Amino acid sequence: MKKTLLMLALGMASSSVFAASSIGDVNFRGTISGGGTCPIEVIERPGGPEVGSISLGSYTAGYFKSIGTKTPAVNFMLRITPGDNCEIQDGDTASVTYSSLDGVVGNDLYSFRKNGAGGLGLAITDRNHTKVVPEEESIEYELHTDRPTEMRFYASYESYSETVTEGVAEAQISFVVHLL
Secondary structure (H helix, E strand, C coil): CHHHHHHHHHHHHHHHHHHCCCCCCCCCCCCCCCCCCCCEEEECCCCCCECCCCCCCCCCHHHCCCCCCECCCEEEEEEECCECCECCCCCCEEEEEEEECCCEECCCEECCCCCCCECEEEEEECCCCCECCCCCECCCEECCCCCCEEEEEEEEEEECCCCCECCCCCCCEEEEEEEC
C-alpha cells in the first residue's frame, strides 16, 4: 500500500512538471464522517447557505504589536436542523468541542498548519465572546424543536508571541457537537 501511494504521488508530481507552461494550485477539501443523528452545517450568517471555510482576512505581521493582539472577530455558526433522523425534545441543549488537527499554541489557541505563519494562532469564542479552549466543551446552546438552531461562534487571529512571522494562516479544525 505504501509503495502504491508513493508511486502515485511521484506520478502526479511528474505529470505536473510536463503539463503546461502555466503554474497554479488546486486545493481539494472535504470530510468523511461516521454520521450522526442530526445534520450540522457551518454557516456565516443567520439563514445563510453552508460554507466550506471561513475567511478571517489578510494582515501584516506588523499588525500584531504585542502578545494578545487580536484581529476583528468573524462570525460563524453551526446549524442543527431537526427532522426525520434528528429528534430534539423540549429542553435539549448542545455544546461543541473544537480540536485542531495541528495542535495547540500559546495556552489556548488552535495551531495553524505546519510551516504557516508563526507567533499566532486561531482563537474561537462563543456567543458571549468567551474563549472556547481546544479540547474543552463550549457553553450550552438551547435547541429548537421545530426549526433550525444556529449556534453562534466567532473566530480571530491572536498573537501569543512578541514576534509574528509571515506565512499562511490556515487552521484545520474539527468539531464534535454534544447533544445533551
